[in-house]
Amino acid sequence: MRDLLFRNLLRKPLTEAPPECDDRALTELAAAVDRAARRRVGRSLAIRQVDAGSCNGCELEIHALNNAYYDLERFGLRFVASPRHADVLLVTGPVTKNMREGLERTYAATPNPKWVVAAGDCARDGGCFAGSYAVVGGVAEIIPVDLHIPGCPPSPTALLQGLIALVEKSTRGVQ
Numbered sequence: 001m002r003d004l005l006f007r008n009l010l011r012k013p014l015t016e017a018p019p020e021c022d023d024r025a026l027t028e029l030a031a032a033v034d035r036a037a038r039r040r041v042g043r044s045l046a047i048r049q050v051d052a053g054s055c056n057g058c059e060l061e062i063h064a065l066n067n068a069y070y071d072l073e074r075f076g077l078r079f080v081a082s083p084r085h086a087d088v089l090l091v092t093g094p095v096t097k098n099m100r101e102g103l104e105r106t107y108a109a110t111p112n113p114k115w116v117v118a119a120g121d122c123a124r125d126g127g128c129f130a131g132s133y134a135v136v137g138g139v140a141e142i143i144p145v146d147l148h149i150p151g152c153p154p155s156p157t158a159l160l161q162g163l164i165a166l167v168e169k170s171t172r173g174v175q
């Protein structure tokens with residue numbers, strides 16, 4: 001027993017190493033989203049996340065944008081609690097039958113101009129849940145989608161790149 005205790009005290013923890021992250025690239029990406037948003041809406045972006053039936057893998061990556069490591073708020077990008085305060089609806093998951101009405105009502109409650117981003121493979125076409133009795137399909141089958149960010153789940157960096165592409169695309173549209 002004592003040997004086992006000593007061995008465990010000296011052994012490294014059996015956890016995976018954290019993923020590599022280029023902090024400078026991340027900072028540039030987030031700053032680019034903020035610049036593009038200020039050009040388009042005159043202020044930073046407000047994002048409302050909607051889980052339309054996801055397995056929560058996508059949410060973990062989205063939450064990572066707010067953790068101490070990525071700390072998205074330092075660039076002025078905010079997640080808001082109400083669709084009435086949102087510019088962007090960031091929707092994850094296949095849309096389940098139970099969430100269909102909630103998604104439609106959230107979309108209706110979001111003021112114009114608004115954008116819808118479908119995040120993750122399930123949000124595109126139902127992904128691995130397609131064909132389930134409980135699933136309606138991808139987000140675009142329920143509400144108009146401006147951008148799809150692929151991945152299962154998409155990484156925080158991919159989410160930021162998607163937001164830049166979205167705002168840049170809409171900025172070109174109004175010029």
Ligand code: SF4
Pocket residue numbers: 053054055056057058092093094119120121122123127128151152153
């Ligand atoms: S795309 Fe992947 S991580 Fe996201 S909800 Fe679907 S299965 Fe889960």
